Amino acid sequence: xxxxxxxxxxxxxxxxxxxxxxxxxxxxxxxxxxxxxxxxxxxxxxxxxxxxxxxxxxxxxxxxxxxxxxxxxxxxxxxxxxxxxxxxxxxxxxxxxxxxxxxxxxxxxxxxxxxxxxxxxxxxxxxxxxxxxxxxxxxxxxxxxxxxxxxxxxxxxxxxxxxxxxxxxxxxxx
Numbered sequence: 431x432x433x434x435x436x437x438x439x440x441x442x443x444x445x446x447x448x449x450x451x452x453x454x455x456x457x458x459x460x461x462x463x464x465x466x467x468x469x470x471x472x473x474x475x476x477x478x479x480x481x482x483x484x485x486x487x488x489x490x491x492x493x494x495x496x497x498x499x500x501x502x503x504x505x506x507x508x509x510x511x512x513x514x515x516x517x518x519x520x521x522x523x524x525x526x527x528x529x530x531x532x533x534x535x536x537x538x539x540x541x542x543x544x545x546x547x548x549x550x551x552x553x554x555x556x557x558x559x560x561x562x563x564x565x566x567x568x569x570x571x572x573x574x575x576x577x578x579x580x581x582x583x584x585x586x587x588x589x590x591x592x593x594x595x596x597x598x599x600x601x602x603x604x
Contacts, residue, residue, distance in 0.1 A: 433466075434473050438582055438585060439473065441586055444589055446477070448593075449480040456530045457481075457526045458471065459522040460485075460486055460487070460534050462535055462538040466577055466580075467581050467585065471484075482526055482528050483526075496522070496525070510547055515535050518535075519556065523558065531555075532554075532555065532587075532588045534554050540571040550567050552580045552583075559595065560594070
């Protein structure tokens with residue numbers, strides 16, 4: 431039995447092809463997905479050609495050590511917001527010097543987050559030549575299902591952005 435779904439494997443294959451062709455690097459700053467995003471990327475043979483690494487920025491303590499971001503930023507941004515996770519992804523990108531950082535964070539469940547977000551809520555963030563964030567809500571309280579869905583959603587979101595950029599670049603060449 432695989433811990434990576436067929437859809438996740440297909441998404442990673444497409445992401446890897448685009449990043450490798452562009453000679454770009456990627457890092458992951460995940461939280462409630464618990465390392466599954468990084469595991470999916472590492473399952474790809476040749477991942478070292480584009481994947482620098484990742485961190486599970488789950489606690490305030492590790493966020494303070496790696497990003498110099500802690501409880502104060504959560505208060506400032508009023509919880510797990512798109513602005514907070516885009517800021518964290520951008521800080522991680524700057525620290526590592528990668529072309530891209532993808533990240534997520536929210537409430538995998540089964541309970542609400544300390545900031546009142548329901549289980550199944552997470553923010554997806556992409557920092558790179560295109561910066562974007564969005565909220566998804568699964569409506570589920572099952573922690574393991576949510577972790578997998580957050581992973582798939584982040585990979586799909588990033589692939590959509592990569593394909594959008596490639597399409598825009600193709601249009602500009604005409």
